[in-house]
Amino acid sequence: MNEAIAPVRGPAGHGARLRAAISRRVVRDAFTLDVLLAIAGLAVTQVRIIQSQHGWPYAPLALQVIVAVAPALIAIRRVDPVLATAGLALGAYTSLLLGQTDWVLLIGCALALWSLAGRCRAVPTVGVTAVVAVAPLLASGSVGILAWDLYPEIFQEFTSPDGSHGSTGRTPSAVYDQIANMSWPWWISAALAFAGLAGLAALHRWNRPRVLATTGERFDDVRRVLGEPNHALAVDLLLATAMASLLLMDIWHGKNLGNWWTAPHWMQYAIGFAPLTLVLRRLCPEVPVVVMAAAGLLTYWQTEERWTLLIALTIALYTLAVLRPLPVALPVAVVALTAPPVVAATAGFGLISALFPVVRNRWFPSEGLDTNWDYQDLVGRQWPVTLSAILLLPVCLGVVGRLYQRTRVARLREVELEEQNRQREETQILLEGRSQIARDLHDVVAHHVNLMVIQAETGPDLAQRDLDEVLAGFQRIGDAGRRALGELDRMLSALRDAEGRPDPALAPQPGLDQITELTNGLLEQGLPVALELRGSAVGVPDGIQLTAYRLVQEALTNVVKHAGASAVEVLVEITSDNGVRVCVTDDGKGFDPDGDRAGRHGLTGMYERVRVHNGTLTISSTQECGTTLSAWLPVSEVSV
Template identity: 30%
Template sequence: MRIPRPLTVDTLIALAMTAAALRLGQVSVAQGWPELDASAYVLLALAHLPVALRRRSPLVVFAVVQVASVAYISLGYWPVASALGSMLVLYTVASVHPARIAVGCAAVMTAKWLYTGVISDNLSMGLIVTQALLYCSVLVWSGTLARRSHALGRQLRAEQAERARREVAAERGRIARELHDVVAHHMSVISVQAGLARFVLDSDAPTARDALTTIEDTSTEALEELRRMLKVLREHDLGGAESAAPMPTLARLDDLVQRVRAGGVPVELYIQGTARPLPPGVELCAYRVVQEALTNVLKHTRQAPAQVQLRYTQHKLIVSITNGGDGNIPAIAVSAGGHGLIGMRERAKLYGGTISVGPRAEGGFAVRLILPTSATARWRDERTR
């Protein structure tokens, strides 16, 4: 449905008010006032037709309407017929201008009403004063409320736009971290295996062949994960017609560890407690943290052994990644300025968990992630902090 433009609406209002004023003027004789002539009809029209422009120039329209109304009253005609336009324009002034301007216009209109009582013998001055103060106060108060409501609406829309902008920025950051986790890990494995294949290509063909196989498998998995992320990004545009494949879970940690081993890092995976399905977000968070930690091992301390330990408790999942390394080169610290450490901490915070990253006293580094495995556990942790 097409919404009429404000100027169209105001024009119709102005015409309706003019017609009503002319109709009132025709019954002025019955009210004991002089019959209208051509001058009176023109002045009534001037007191109401400018209302069509009240949103564009409210103060100018207010002045024109008041002058026409005063001229009409000065000729001794029934003042009620000229009052409609003045009241609507006063409300408009109060709805768009500060209170001091609205009060000033109300004072002008009150003075006009008092002038009516002074020059007329048919009206009670007490009634005139009461009506002037009552109507002007109500109109200014109503217009001020409308102005504040409009300002509040603009503020809310601005806040919603800012909130949407922050959400978009946060989502872009999340996507950037996902891409970092996917690409950094797989490209590290590919780089190591490519170097190994080139080094042993002439002297050890089986090892070179295994390295190339690992490169093929790793690149295929990287493409699958990137394709999966693109499906997630397009899912809204497709209207849900194409569902995205599930993101990596803890069940795929064996494959991750195998790839890192193929890169030359001795890695062992240990599981304590009874493994069980966890919420998808929790599993993805734990998987990405392990992936990021092992990627840094692969990049910086490939010669040192690493251990990955998952411990399932009743309400928590505890993930530990340790690396012997060189006490002077903790692997995670090397990449702390990039997306890796920031991404791990934000993931943990998102799911109500905690993470600690740093060097060990005996050398190397350690990453320890603790995630609640249920909403109840998360609520309990937040209350105890």
């Protein structure tokens, strides 16, 4: 059974979930065994029907169908024991109206009652057990009344006033008397009650797993377990056996009405077992369609009762249309439905006599075929063309079902792809956010902390000077640390905000106006920095201002850490369209810009920042000749 078939209902806990999982596995593994028991029950019941000399030949068709197919409910006795118990108990009581007790149904009912406690609570289990045990006892007295209503045509002989003898009805009075005197034995009710209560006691005594479910949930469980792919073969075998049982009963009932006497015995059994080909309906649906159509043609020549075979043919046609493409399914269905009326309309004496040899022995050829009443009766039964047209309906429904399934699968696939795209977009946004945070952290740590390290390293030299210079050095270390903490607070605030907005109480992100503070910080450390700002920062988007600031910050940090320069020139030019051009030049020792960038997180961060604004970044450097960084940040939709 599907793992989602029977969730734990009731107090939660690891032990309860474990017991529920064990129970689902037991039910799933036992379903095939229950199907085999149901098939055996159908077979035994069918043999009893054929051998019965009681009320079966005279009973209404509805009673025969109820008792004949009820054993199939044994297959779901663990999945929905309430439904199985009710159906099997009804079938067992109905068997009384046919003149005999069906032990197969009683055994199946006892098995279902045993399984009842595993799917229902104690009170419903006791209630259902009591109803199944007591209701037949209470209804036992009404068997005679029901028999009178169900068997109205009781055979009676009479003598007319003129002295002639006659009879009415077809049900022998001895059969009616036997049925009317049938009763439900009390010990059967006691045995059924014992089965239900024993199952409940065993559940508590040995702590058997219980998977509780409501009525609607049990119906869903039945639908799921019957539709599970692993159970397809078992379900088809059960369906084929049930249809074959009904068709054999149909043939047997027709023989009691005087039909089928011209058909050879082998043909009767061949037609009766034709529905067994439904086992192949998923593997090769063409086989049951062809076999069922041929059996239908032979049946039409023998009897008027053919509803079981038509139902089996309908199932085969529907499965064909669902599982096969339309170019394959439609020709097979058309041929299978066209052949019977054509063959029936064109069949001559040669074909009829070959199929039914008895017609050759019941006439004199010298008198002509017109006097062969058996032959005339057979050729007079034609397969209606309208029936073939009606049987195209399940083909159409199958095609619609196939198209719906394809559309549904495509829709589910589209939803799945959309979900994957959404997840990829979220992942990309997350990675971009992480990259942004990494760049910001690098800029803050690499610049301000580096300044703090440089100031701390000059401490011994400052200690040899006057106290004012020492205090000023410590002041610069504190200022750099506070600026680093301020920027870290801004980033952490943005991360904590539910809508991704920074805390407005904190200072805004740095821009072009704060570049002067960067250069002044280096001037205080003794590194000459020439800063030139061209144009007004008014109207320049905040994103471009922040990127320009970070570029200058990272470039100056690299100069301090690696360049060993004696002078730096910084040019920031704001163009008429509010774009920004940045140029930082130093006279340091230079480096190879095309070399291995492993560990150069600053350079990677600068390239990523510029790429976000669709800008360009150029770094030119020569050993011992300094480095020049040039960047252009245009105004774009990304920048705004």
